[in-house]
Amino acid sequence: MIEFKMPSLGADMDAGTLVEWLKKPGDAVKRGDIIAVVDTQKSAIEIEVFADGILDRLLVEPGQRVPVGTVMATIREPGDLADAGLPPKAVPSSASPPAAKSSAPVAPASAPLVAARGEPRATPAARRRAVELGVEIASVLPGPEGVIGLGEVEAAAGARAPAKPQRPGGISFDEMRKAIGAAMARSHREIPHYYVSSTLDVSPLMAWLEAENTRRPVPERLLYAAPLIRAVARALMDSPELNGHYVDGRYDPAEHVNLGIAVAMRGGGLIAPAILAAETLDLAAIMERLRDLVARVRGGRLRSSEMTAGTATITNLGEGTADSLMPLIYPPQVAIVGCGRIVERPWIVDGKIEAAKLMTVTVAGDHRISDGRRAAAFLMNLDKLLQSPETL
Amino acid sequence: MTGGRKITYREAVREALREALTRDERVFLMGEDVGRYGGAYACSMGLLAEFGEERVRDTPLSESGFVGAGIGAALGGMRPIVEIMTVNFSLLALDQIVNNAATLRHMSGGQLSVPLVIRMATGAGRQLAAQHSHSLECWYAHVPGLKVVAPATVADARGMLWTALCDPDPVVIFEHAALYNDESEVAAGGDLAVDIASAAVRRQGTDATLVTYGGSLKKSLAAAEVLAKDGISCEVVDLRSLRPLDDRTIMASVAKTHRAIVVDEGWRTGSLAAEIGTRTMEQAFFDLDAPVGRVCSAEVPIPYPKHLETAATPQVDGIVAAVRGALRR
Numbered sequence: 207m208i209e210f211k212m213p214s215l216g217a218d219m220d221a222g223t224l225v226e227w228l229k230k231p232g233d234a235v236k237r238g239d240i241i242a243v244v245d246t247q248k249s250a251i252e253i254e255v256f257a258d259g260i261l262d263r264l265l266v267e268p269g270q271r272v273p274v275g276t277v278m279a280t281i282r283e284p285g286d287l288a289d290a291g292l293p294p295k296a297v298p299s300s301a302s303p304p305a306a307k308s309s310a311p312v313a314p315a316s317a318p319l320v321a322a323r324g325e326p327r328a329t330p331a332a333r334r335r336a337v338e339l340g341v342e343i344a345s346v347l348p349g350p351e352g353v354i355g356l357g358e359v360e361a362a363a364g365a366r367a368p369a370k371p372q373r374p375g376g377i378s379f380d381e382m383r384k385a386i387g388a389a390m391a392r393s394h395r396e397i398p399h400y401y402v403s404s405t406l407d408v409s410p411l412m413a414w415l416e417a418e419n420t421r422r423p424v425p426e427r428l429l430y431a432a433p434l435i436r437a438v439a440r441a442l443m444d445s446p447e448l449n450g451h452y453v454d455g456r457y458d459p460a461e462h463v464n465l466g467i468a469v470a471m472r473g474g475g476l477i478a479p480a481i482l483a484a485e486t487l488d489l490a491a492i493m494e495r496l497r498d499l500v501a502r503v504r505g506g507r508l509r510s511s512e513m514t515a516g517t518a519t520i521t522n523l524g525e526g527t528a529d530s531l532m533p534l535i536y537p538p539q540v541a542i543v544g545c546g547r548i549v550e551r552p553w554i555v556d557g558k559i560e561a562a563k564l565m566t567v568t569v570a571g572d573h574r575i576s577d578g579r580r581a582a583a584f585l586m587n588l589d590k591l592l593q594s595p596e597t598l
Numbered sequence: 599m600t601g602g603r604k605i606t607y608r609e610a611v612r613e614a615l616r617e618a619l620t621r622d623e624r625v626f627l628m629g630e631d632v633g634r635y636g637g638a639y640a641c642s643m644g645l646l647a648e649f650g651e652e653r654v655r656d657t658p659l660s661e662s663g664f665v666g667a668g669i670g671a672a673l674g675g676m677r678p679i680v681e682i683m684t685v686n687f688s689l690l691a692l693d694q695i696v697n698n699a700a701t702l703r704h705m706s707g708g709q710l711s712v713p714l715v716i717r718m719a720t721g722a723g724r725q726l727a728a729q730h731s732h733s734l735e736c737w738y739a740h741v742p743g744l745k746v747v748a749p750a751t752v753a754d755a756r757g758m759l760w761t762a763l764c765d766p767d768p769v770v771i772f773e774h775a776a777l778y779n780d781e782s783e784v785a786a787g788g789d790l791a792v793d794i795a796s797a798a799v800r801r802q803g804t805d806a807t808l809v810t811y812g813g814s815l816k817k818s819l820a821a822a823e824v825l826a827k828d829g830i831s832c833e834v835v836d837l838r839s840l841r842p843l844d845d846r847t848i849m850a851s852v853a854k855t856h857r858a859i860v861v862d863e864g865w866r867t868g869s870l871a872a873e874i875g876t877r878t879m880e881q882a883f884f885d886l887d888a889p890v891g892r893v894c895s896a897e898v899p900i901p902y903p904k905h906l907e908t909a910a911t912p913q914v915d916g917i918v919a920a921v922r923g924a925l926r927r
Contacts, residue, residue, distance in 0.1 A: 331856045331887040350926040356856055356887045 208257045210279040212244070212272050223271040223348060224278065233261045235281060238425045242278065245347050254425075259283045269327065269352030328354035339363040340383065345471060386476060393534045401532050402581040403568035406589045407555075408548055412563050414595040430548070431522055432493040433598045437591040438520050438543055439463040439484035440598075445584040447576035448541035448569070449518045457540065457575050462486070466516030466536065467496065469503045477503055478519050478536060479512035489598060523547050530566035540572035541581070602783035610756035610784065611641040611717075611773065615679065617790075618763055619649050622677055625763060628655040628664055629681030638683045639719055639778050665691035665716065669699050669768075672714040677763050682718040684726075685734045685772065692737075699768040700743030711766045715759065720748075721813045721863055722911050723776035728899035731775075731907070733863040735812070736870040738770050739841040745769040746841040747794045750815035752782035754838060757792030769794065772840075774813030774863075797844035799851065803833035806921045807851040809874055810861040811837035814893075814912055818861045821917035832921060840870060845877055852882040857924040859891035861912050866894035888924040893917050 212222050225243040235241055235255050242253045259281040266278045328336070328343050336343045336359045346354045346362040393399075411433060419427045442449040442463045450459040463485045466478035479502075481487070481495045499512075521533050522545040530546040546566040553562030567588065569581035591598065605613070618625045627642060633656040636643030646654040657664035661682055668680040682688045688695070695716065702710045722731035739746045745765060749755040755773065762769035784790065800815065801822050808818040815836050822832035833851050837843065852858045858878050862871035875890040896910040 329856075329887045330884045334884045353926060355926060 207262065208259060208281040208283060209277045210241070210255060210281055212266075212274050212276045212278055213253060221271050221273045221350075223350070223352060224266050224268050225347070226268050227264055227279075229261050231261050231263055235259060235261050236424050238423070240425070255281065257281055257283070267352075269348050271350050271352060326354050327352055328359075329356065331356050332359045335359045336363075342475075345475070383475065389536060390534050393537050397535050397537065397540075398573035399535060399570050400573050400578050400581070401568055401570050402578045402585065403530060403566055404582075404585040404589065405564050405566045406585075406592060407553060407562045408565045408592055409563045411592050411595045412548070426490060426493070428489055428493050429496070431496060431524075432489050433592070433595055434522065434545065435465060435467070435481065435484060435492050435496070435520060436487070436489055436598045437588055439465050439487075440591055441584050441588040442518055442541075443485050444587055445541075445580060447580050448571060448584055450540060450575075451517065451538040452540050452572060452575060453538050460517035462517070464515045464517045466519035466539070467499060468519060468521035468533075469500055471503065477513075478516060478521075479503065480516035482512070482515060518542065520545065530568055532568055533570050535570050535572060540575045542570045544568040544570065603786050604781050604783055605752060605756075606778065607752050607755045607773075607780045607782075608639060608641055608778040610752045611759070611778075612643065612645070614756050614759035614790075615642060615645060616648070618677075618679065618759055619645065619653055621760070622763070624675065624677040625679060626653045626655065626671075626676065627679045627681065628657050628668065630657055630659055630664075630683055632656060632681050637681065639773075639775065641717075641773075641778075642681070661687055661690035662694055665694040666698070668714050668716070669694055669702075669712055672699075672712045672768075673702070673710060677713055677715075679715045679717060679759070679763070682716060684730045684775070685718050685720040686729050686732055688716075688718050689734075695738070695744070695768070695770070696741050700741050703767060704743060712768045713763070713766050714768045715762045715771060716768065717759075717771045717773060719775045720772045721774040721776055722895070722900045722907055723813065725902060725904055725907060726775070727902040731900035733812075733865075733895065735772050735840050736862075736864050736868070736873070739843075739870060739873075741841075743767065744841060745794065745839070746772070747839050748772045748774070748812040748837065750774070750777070750810075750812050750836050750838070751800075752780060753784050753790070754792060756784050757790045758794050758838075760791040761794045764791075765794070772812060776813045777816075780816070795839050795842065795844065797838055797847040798836045799833060799847065800836045801832065801834040803831040803855060805831045805855055806857040806859060806924055807833045807835055807848070807855045808859050808861055808917065808921070809835045809837065809848055809851075811840060811870075812863065814861040814863050817912060817914050818917055820914045821861075821921065824914060824918050825921055830921060830925060837870075837874075843874065843877065845881060848874065848878065849882045849885075852878055853885045856885055856887035857891075857921075858882075858886070859893060859917070859920045859924055861893045861917055863895050863911055865897050866892055867897060869894055888926065891920040891924050893920050 222244040225245050227242050229235055229241045236258050237256055239255050241255050244253050262280040262282040264279050266272055326343055332355050333343055335356055341359055341363045343354060346358050348354050349358045415428060415430055446459040449463055450457055462483040464480040464482045465484040466480045468476055468478045470476055479499055516539060518539055519536050519542045521542060523531060525547055527547045531544040533542045533544040535542045548563050548565045550561050551564050552559050553564060567585060569584060571581045615627060631638055632642045633646040633654045642654060665680055668678040671678045699712045699714055702712050720735060721733050735746060735748060738744055745767060747758055749758045758771060762771060801819060808822060810818040818834050822834050825832055833855055835848055835851050860871035860874045862869050864870055871892040871894050875892060878890050893912045893916050898910055901907050901910055
């Protein structure tokens with residue numbers, strides 16, 4: 207049995223808060239797999255495993271803060287027996303307040319300290335402050351003991367509370383909402399949008415992806431967003447009227463595709479940092495950038511170039527959402543590509559009805575630069591690329 | 599202030615008694631051993647010689663009897679000060695205090711009042727074991743018709759008695775036995791009377807509020823001092839009046855610090871700490887950044903051995919730990 211412990215992720219780290227488990231008991235894990243996300247108070251960090259085996263038991267709950275070295279999970283090596291029958295190990299846990307550890311006559315942990323799943327454990331003062339600051343409580347990373355207190359809310363809002371330790375980073379959601387509002391109002395006011403959409407058969411893409419992923423080691427596996435981004439980037443290279451900046455009545459087509467990726471923030475807000483020169487990157491590189499971007503969006507650590515250099519944007523609704531969307535262009539860009547979820551629907555192939563995996567892709571273009579025909583050509587090009595995923 | 603001077607809490611009580619006996623001829627002191635012996639805690643030493651047997655009266659060992667006599671005297675127009683040795687012994691007089699002193703104004707439709715002051719010692723810390731060491735202030739603070747005060751400082755010991763005597767209704771004064779030797783500056787002269795209705799902020803702070811009273815005040819201040827070295831700033835609220843409670847001062851402090859810890863030498867269950875915690879949640883719920891903490895006595899009769907007595911009652915390290923718990927650091 208291998209013990210998976212809270213790692214030390216820096217000289218100043220003595221404890222970490224588990225944000226989420228990315229694997230569940232029974233899952234096979236390989237050296238290098240990311241199995242957990244841990245918040246070190248500086249940022250959320252993905253934790254890799256250093257052994258092969260079967261994830262046996264999870265000993266720490268999301269939200270719990272535990273000292274470095276605490277056993278967080280056990281991993282069964284080939285040949286080990288399942289440990290399911292044994293009582294759970296005692297784990298140093300901060301679920302009980304430090305006060306209760308003292309021999310002095312202080313309050314025992316009489317209060318229920320485990321909140322209902324999914325419900326953040328935020329103090330009343332923190333909830334009120336979050337409303338005042340326009341912060342979504344669900345977007346705030348819990349502090350010690352898995353509790354969202356005033357300090358955590360104020361750090362998330364970037365507010366400066368005097369004489370209190372500040373957590374670096376964090377994103378102000380009210381500021382973000384203002385920025386989104388200003389940009390979208392301008393977009394809606396100034397840009398004469400047109401919309402063109404097609405429903406694309408992505409069955410070949412998904413079949414290829416499944417086969418490809420079984421071949422790849424787990425850390426290198428791909429999300430369908432990666433080939434999609436690559437195909438959109440390549441199609442945009444052939445559509446200069448959709449890829450560039452329109453500033454002061456003048457349009458500059460871009461040399462590269464700096465593809466903005468719309469990323470939803472936890473609990474609210476949206477941000478679209480760009481993958482620079484996306485058309486030059488292979489799938490592995492795109493996947494790596496994507497993972498990196500999402501992680502840094504959540505940690506509130508994006509580079510300014512990523513925020514300003516985008517030449518077009520893709521917004522991908524993903525699983526369990528809606529079929530299609532009509533996005534607004536992010537100025538000074540001149541196009542945005544909106545991808546609905548992938549759904550299995552009847553589809554006619556060679557005169558026969560088949561079950562196919564479909565995705566509706568909508569292009570919003572700027573009529574000052576191009577017409578719908580241009581976007582339609584882009585969509586046909588994109589479709590062609592997606593039908594041969596192995597060439598991506 | 600007309601120039602400070604250092605006196606003990608005991609001397610402050612004695613001065614207050616002397617002042618009352620001097621200022622108002624209706625005032626007299628009675629209780630067990632208050633005369634010839636000078637009081638179980640020597641608070642009335644010398645007063646018998648100074649004011650005579652009519653004004654400083656030794657009583658039989660009969661709490662119910664002499665408290666009842668005090669109520670009668672108050673009804674008859676006198677301003678009696680009744681001393682009971684300890685709160686433990688006062689239970690023998692509960693019937694007189696709760697059923698008569700506290701009720702007569704209400705039962706007479708306002709025709710009668712009982713301007714009685716009852717003083718008693720309370721609390722642990724002197725190895726006097728379970729029959730002399732309990733903190734039952736909250737039993738009295740439960741009863742409408744009584745006012746209950748707990749002077750925690752020398753100045754309050756000096757100034758609360760006269761104000762209590764001026765009150766038309768019964769006032770119970772709790773003197774924590776561990777305070778009598780404490781020394782502090784008070785004004786040399788002038789009117790030293792203080793109000794008996796408000797709480798006092800004894801230390802300003804921003805991170806957590808320690809709400810306390812009586813013998814726990816100095817422990818709370820010591821804990822605040824320890825925490826200050828770690829950059830944790832505690833506000834310390836001395837309740838002073840246990841009935842009525844000065845909610846406004848407590849809530850104003852909690853609104854500022856967002857964390858409250860009640861330090862109360864009473865047992866946790868059904869304690870003043872429980873009452874203050876509940877009021878805080880009723881009135882300041884949305885200000886709270888942590889559950890209201892409590893540092894109370896262990897739920898055992900206060901033990902005789904020193905180390906067990908210490909372990910059973912609130913101490914500085916426990917208060918420090920509770921504050922850290924509320925701050926989650």
